[in-house]
Amino acid sequence: MNYKKQVLDNATLITVNLSEAGLNQSEEFKNFIYDNSSASEPKLVIDMSNIKYMDSSFIGALVAGLKHVLSKNGEMGLVNIQDDVLALFELTRLDKVFKIYDSVEDALINLK
């Protein structure tokens, strides 16, 4: 299973079980986020600790997911991003768009 979902008290934690997140998984991942943010005001925390390599198509899926969550007045936070992957967010300036936290606990405290 590439994605694991855990329902917490005030948020849904999605763990991405991929070391390489690329074109082959991006559409499936986008649909997974859509499926798990169908309620109103969804709150998603995405644990990216396993991802070693990520490409633009997967970041595109994250952007699509964020748009979907925000359109439902929800929130989305990304946690445990490895350095190489974080470089991708910085290059695309999406580090200013996404809420990025060091840990799941941090995200749960900070997401309203």
Add this chain to the structure above:
Amino acid sequence: MVLKPNHLSLEIPLFINEYKLFIESCCDFIKDVPEISSDFRKSAKFKLVIMELLTNAMKHSKTTSFIHVIKEKQQLVIKKIDYGKRFYFKDAITNKDYDFPINDFRSIEKIKASLGNNYELHLLVKSNCKVEFLKEEEVVYESVFDIPEHFGLKIIRQCSDSFHYHFDEAQNQNIFEVIFEI
């Protein structure tokens, strides 16, 4: 895989299960280029370029492609070559279509290219068969909903010192060329 002392050539299949093998082969090849291999930020950029060229090949080429990594005196050159669909875009301002070779090319011009769905890039059209991707200035999105969902070419440009697309008419080849100064 073809390996000459200063030239690595890798065939990219139509479908890639794992990027790791390609990325590690390319990283191994540039081990003795310390300007990149021993600099964390530069090696991260090098890996991102390889990954984006692989994704680009799978997404757009629809045919077998090749990645060449060439060590030169002052530069590391990466080329993705294929015989597939040519690069295509519109002028975001005039809506003019650009296909290669460009029929009515007159002089070098800078344009804002639209690739659809809010995906825009600044290009320098250098000849009827060559464009340079220009480094993007800080982009401020007014709303999250204005953010594109495609970033591949932009990432390659942001990572590298220069990035060109060249259509080789004689060979019917698409050549994406990325340069790192060393």
